[in-house]
Amino acid sequence: MAGAETPELARAAESGGADLIEIGFPFSDPLADGPVIRRAAERALAAGMRTQACLENLRAIGELVGVPLVPMTYASLLEAYGWERFAVDARDAGASSLIVADLPVDAQPELSRVQLVAPTSTDERIALASERTDGWLYLVTVAGTTGARAELSPALAPLVARTRALTDIPLYAGFGISTPEQAAAAAELADGVVVGSAALLAAEEGAGALERFVAHLRAALA
């Protein structure tokens, strides 16, 4: 989540072995998020992290790390800022792409972004998302919001199989993946794993804790 400590945290995540870092731009009503990310968004908003501050934060992060940075946010921020203007300014601030959690593939088709597909998505929608996505496809492993789950979702394997049959682009799996074991299991299926809530919890313990957490995930994927 964007904030004063985020540049240092991003550097720690990179040192730990992250290949790409999502930066949350907080929204007041994040429908796709469970309690950990929702609370992080509340704290960020209380600290004044509005769109302009988030973009400046992104620039500061980009000065410290070399891996791709991807803002993850909600449609209302783009609606207020201007869809195209947001995309241009985010790229200018160092974003390699963009994730909008509540913007399905058929909405705002001209806005280039990483598309999400879910276990409930039809093959037709997966094909459209594959065609329109920017670089890689985000596989939502569960029907649910972000946050840790006890087990890796059994819905991931069939979702990967269906998606693989339709596209060759890289598939990164996220939502509900919190432990090195789950990450390893997900990586058997997909090309990459996205860890959000668990990384935020580690980051609350400081940059060192986040770096160790990411290193454990990285080791499990080796």
Added chain:
Amino acid sequence: MTTSTYGEYGGRYVPETLIPALDELDRGWEEACADPSFREELERLGARYVGRPSPLYETERFAPFGRRIVLKREDLNHTGAHKINNALGQILLASRLGKGRIVAETGAGQHGVATATVCARFGLECVVYMGAEDMRRQHPNVERMRLLGAEVQAVEFGTKTLKEATSEAIRDWIANVETTYYLIGSCVGPAPYPSIVRELQAVIGREARYQMLETYDRLPDAVVACVGGGSNAIGLFAGFLDDAGVRLVGVEAAGAASLGSGRPAVLHGARSSVLADGDGQVLDAHSISAGLDYPGVGPEHAALRDSGRAEYVTATDEEAVAAFHRLAETEGILPALEPAHALARALDLDAELILVGLSGRGDKDLAEVLQI
């Protein structure tokens, strides 16, 4: 095809997980509308279970000199508000779709009670999300829902009111979308919900128009209804939209004027006029009336405002409470605090024959009113 946008408002701004469920809902609704047995069942239950048609009643002592104020008595429906019209229609739809579990949000508790009621009637599991602050100020409705067999989930974060309860109901739906039907309470949310709720509430306006012609041999000069999410207003307005001579007046709570003070933003799956800051962050609404305490509004109202077909004004907490007392003392009717906002503006509206949507009864508000 169900209406998905109203001018530049509406749409579907939800996580991908929900899109197939919304498509299923869209198809199910179209099939239901095309099926005479669905209409017949809805009308039969409306008459025998809800008590429709609700009467028109012309106030004797409430209206100021020189004006006639006629009430459309949705407060006399079973469960005491217009919410049952929508809950009944959607529960029939949920049954057609084969869903055994219902989730809903509630603010004042009227939609929660209506949902718990129809779930009891149809034997479906019912979970209602309600802000902790609303559970305090609308406590009788919490007890009613529990007596009806519903599970009431307190929402303890953020504003602890309808906005957060709606977000939590949608999150529950995302997590249980295969088995669960989301029974939304107002003409808000992602398409096709706004048009489904509007069609189910349009019975208010259809009846009222017929009753006006039957009783007065003319249409009202103005139709006035309170607007939170806007379902009772859109249902009442629906009967008069094509009557250019009839003024349509929506009354928002002064501290929750999504149409009066809002800007285009995305909330709960739709683009509409929302109380939001310049960055698209949704602001807190404030109203004594839990049912109007919501920073968003149905997209069709935003379009009606822009087109000028309807006008939207506000009433303060104090004005609503004064109208509440006045109706109680002059007519022997305790209105809910929500339609008390509409009553307050009807009192000073420059029109001769005024139809007001009395959307619910005030029993639930006694504690709040007596506190003042």
